[in-house]
Amino acid sequence: MLEVKQLKVSYGRIPILHGVDFNVTEGEFIGILGHNGMGKTTLLKALIGLLKPVSGEIQLKNQNITRYPPHKRNRFGIGYVAQGRDIFPNLTVRENLRTGILMHKNLRSKETTIIEEILEDFPRLESLLNRRGGVLSGGEQQILALARCLCGSPELLLLDEPTEGIQPSIVEEIIEILKNLRVKRGLTVVLVEQNLEFISALSDRVYVIRRGVFTGELSPEQLANPEIVQEFVGMN
Ligand SMILES: Nc1ncnc2c1ncn2[C@@H]1O[C@H](COP(=O)(O)OP(=O)(O)OP(=O)(O)O)[C@@H](O)[C@H]1O
Ligand SMILES: [Mg+2]
Numbered sequence: 001m002l003e004v005k006q007l008k009v010s011y012g013r014i015p016i017l018h019g020v021d022f023n024v025t026e027g028e029f030i031g032i033l034g035h036n037g038m039g040k041t042t043l044l045k046a047l048i049g050l051l052k053p054v055s056g057e058i059q060l061k062n063q064n065i066t067r068y069p070p071h072k073r074n075r076f077g078i079g080y081v082a083q084g085r086d087i088f089p090n091l092t093v094r095e096n097l098r099t100g101i102l103m104h105k106n107l108r109s110k111e112t113t114i115i116e117e118i119l120e121d122f123p124r125l126e127s128l129l130n131r132r133g134g135v136l137s138g139g140e141q142q143i144l145a146l147a148r149c150l151c152g153s154p155e156l157l158l159l160d161e162p163t164e165g166i167q168p169s170i171v172e173e174i175i176e177i178l179k180n181l182r183v184k185r186g187l188t189v190v191l192v193e194q195n196l197e198f199i200s201a202l203s204d205r206v207y208v209i210r211r212g213v214f215t216g217e218l219s220p221e222q223l224a225n226p227e228i229v230q231e232f233v234g235m236n
Contacts, residue, residue: 079154089134139170
């Protein structure tokens with residue numbers, strides 16, 4: 001479904017990604033594990049089109065999307081949940097969900113059905129519908145950000161550290177939600193994280209990123225061994 005070839009990204013003259021290669025098959029959950037500053041967000045921003053690569057190619061569903069702007073990639077099936085719970089604090093939960101629908105012209109007439117379906121997948125949001133986004137807890141905001149993205153029916157979901165600063169019970173809840181969505185919607189997911197337990201619970205394969213380079217792939221057995229993970233992921 002997604003094929004990334006020799007992707008290089010710089011900020012000004014500073015190279016950050018040094019030729020990243022990886023593939024994701026339809027229905028797969030891929031984890032990308034790396035410490036702070038290793039290039040995880042930069043990679044996702046390049047995949048959604050917020051950053052222009054210096055060179056390399058991104059293919060989605062066998063189409064070269066490297067030069068598509070973000071809204072076109074979004075319409076073509078990529079959903080992106082940014083790092084840091086990017087919701088509208090002054091809109092209610094219901095209005096936040098609506099924004100995820102209204103940006104897709106073809107979904108506007110199905111708004112009521114989409115919101116009903118989303119509430120089945122995210123039952124916690126039902127009692128919060130009329131509350132302003134800004135007053136929700138961090139975990140609730142993260143769940144809302146995920147739900148809003150799902151309102152656009154993405155085929156490929158890019159998640160940037162959804163567990164950052166979130167209490168363990170909500171992390172568990174997000175794991176269950178994503179497992180359920182996988183079965184129900186056949187989603188494909190690329191997840192970047194530092195949280196080893198979360199990434200292990202969800203990923204079929206895990207790549208390690210270190211200073212803008214994919215340095216290896218960890219099997220589930222290797223992931224279960226903290227010493228091996230430490231060796232691959234390295235120090236900050
Ligand atoms: N707008 C920018 N201009 C210049 N350098 C930047 C910019 N954004 C990020 N960087 C640098 O690029 C590198 C990779 O940053 P990136 O945000 O991709 O890391 P990350 O793996 O997502 O880290 P974290 O886990 O802290 O979110 C870092 O050294 C960072 O300082
Ligand atoms: Mg980041």
